[in-house]
Amino acid sequence: PFKPVFDYSYDGVMRSFEDSLKRLGVDRIDxxxxxxxxxHWEEAISGAYPALEKLRSEGVISAVSAxxxxxxxxxxxxxxxxxDCFLLAGRYSLLDQSSLDELLPLCVEKNIGIIAGGTYNSGILAKGAxxxxTYNYGEAPPEIIAKAKGLEEVAARHQVDLKAxxxxxxxxxxxxxxIIPGTRQPDRVSENFNLLKEQIPADFWAELRSEGLIREDAPLP
Ligand SMILES: NC(=O)c1ccc[n+]([C@@H]2O[C@H](COP(=O)([O-])OP(=O)(O)OC[C@H]3O[C@@H](n4cnc5c(N)ncnc54)[C@H](OP(=O)(O)O)[C@@H]3O)[C@@H](O)[C@H]2O)c1
Incomplete structure (x- = not known):
C-alpha cells in the first residue's frame, strides 16, 4: 500500500518530475x-514554484501552471x-461563476490561459439534476439541485442540450x-467535442440571464 505524502519542496518537485519522465517514457513535459x-501555500510558492521556473528556463517543461x-x-x-496557465476546476461553470470578479480578469490582464476542468461540476450538469x-465531488445540496433544475427547464424550452x-x-x-470535460466512456470524448459546435439560440442565454440563473456580467457565447 502507498501512503500519500504532500511534498511541495524544491527537491521533492524535482524528484517527482524525474520520476514522472521515467514513468511516461518522455524527456520533456508540456x-x-x-x-x-x-x-501548502508557503512551500508551494517558495519551493515548487522556483522548481518549475527552473525547469521552464531549461526547456524541459513548456508551461508553468497550478x-x-x-x-x-x-x-x-x-x-x-x-x-503560463492555470487549471481551474469547477469554479467557472453554469452553476458557479465565483472566479468572475478577480481571477478571470487578472488572467486576461496577465495573459495566463485557463484550462477549465469540472465544467459539469463533476456530474450534475451532464447527468441531470x-x-x-454529484456537485464538486459530493452529493449535490438541495439549492444546487434546484438551480440545475432551473437551467434544465430553460434548456428544454429552447431545445438546447444542457451539456452543450x-x-x-x-x-x-x-x-x-x-476545457477538459471528464468521462470514463470513450465515445463521450467525441460527443463532448461535438457539443461545442451545437447551435444555441441567443434567446436561451438571454433567458438564463433574465431568470437570474447566471450572472449578469458573465460573457455569453
Ligand atoms: N485540482 C485540479 O487540478 C482538478 C480538480 C478537478 C478536476 N480536474 C480535472 O478536470 C477534468 C474534468 O473533471 P471531472 O471529470 O472530475 O468533472 P466534470 O468534467 O465536471 O464531470 C465529469 C462527469 O460528467 C460525466 N460526463 C462527462 N461527459 C458526459 C456526457 N457526454 N454525457 C453524460 N455524462 C457525461 C462523467 O460521467 P461518465 O464518466 O460516466 O461519462 C462524470 O460523471 C479532469 O481532467 C480532472 O483531472 C482537476
Missing part, C-alpha cells in the same frame, strides 16, 4: 501543474509568480483557452 497545494478546486489561491499565484447527482450550454458558456470567457 505543462507542469502544481496540483492542489490548498494547505491546478486547483479554488480561484482564491490561483489569484495569489498569478500575483506572485510568472504563470436528480437526487444523488455548459461547455459553450465556459468557453465564452476570454480567459478560458481550453
Amino acid at each position: 505543462i507542469l501543474h502544481i496540483h492542489d497545494p490548498d494547505d 491546478g486547483m478546486n479554488q480561484w482564491e489561491m490561483l489569484v495569489r499565484f498569478a500575483r506572485e509568480g510568472d504563470f 436528480q437526487p444523488g447527482a 450550454a455548459a461547455s459553450q458558456f465556459v468557453f465564452a470567457h476570454p480567459a478560458i483557452t481550453t
Whole structure:
C-alpha cells in the first residue's frame, strides 16, 4: 500500500518530475501543474514554484501552471509568480461563476490561459439534476439541485442540450483557452467535442440571464 505524502519542496518537485519522465517514457513535459497545494501555500510558492521556473528556463517543461478546486489561491499565484496557465476546476461553470470578479480578469490582464476542468461540476450538469447527482465531488445540496433544475427547464424550452450550454458558456470567457470535460466512456470524448459546435439560440442565454440563473456580467457565447 502507498501512503500519500504532500511534498511541495524544491527537491521533492524535482524528484517527482524525474520520476514522472521515467514513468511516461518522455524527456520533456508540456505543462507542469502544481496540483492542489490548498494547505501548502508557503512551500508551494517558495519551493515548487522556483522548481518549475527552473525547469521552464531549461526547456524541459513548456508551461508553468497550478491546478486547483479554488480561484482564491490561483489569484495569489498569478500575483506572485510568472504563470503560463492555470487549471481551474469547477469554479467557472453554469452553476458557479465565483472566479468572475478577480481571477478571470487578472488572467486576461496577465495573459495566463485557463484550462477549465469540472465544467459539469463533476456530474450534475451532464447527468441531470436528480437526487444523488454529484456537485464538486459530493452529493449535490438541495439549492444546487434546484438551480440545475432551473437551467434544465430553460434548456428544454429552447431545445438546447444542457451539456452543450455548459461547455459553450465556459468557453465564452476570454480567459478560458481550453476545457477538459471528464468521462470514463470513450465515445463521450467525441460527443463532448461535438457539443461545442451545437447551435444555441441567443434567446436561451438571454433567458438564463433574465431568470437570474447566471450572472449578469458573465460573457455569453
Ligand atoms: N485540482 C485540479 O487540478 C482538478 C480538480 C478537478 C478536476 N480536474 C480535472 O478536470 C477534468 C474534468 O473533471 P471531472 O471529470 O472530475 O468533472 P466534470 O468534467 O465536471 O464531470 C465529469 C462527469 O460528467 C460525466 N460526463 C462527462 N461527459 C458526459 C456526457 N457526454 N454525457 C453524460 N455524462 C457525461 C462523467 O460521467 P461518465 O464518466 O460516466 O461519462 C462524470 O460523471 C479532469 O481532467 C480532472 O483531472 C482537476
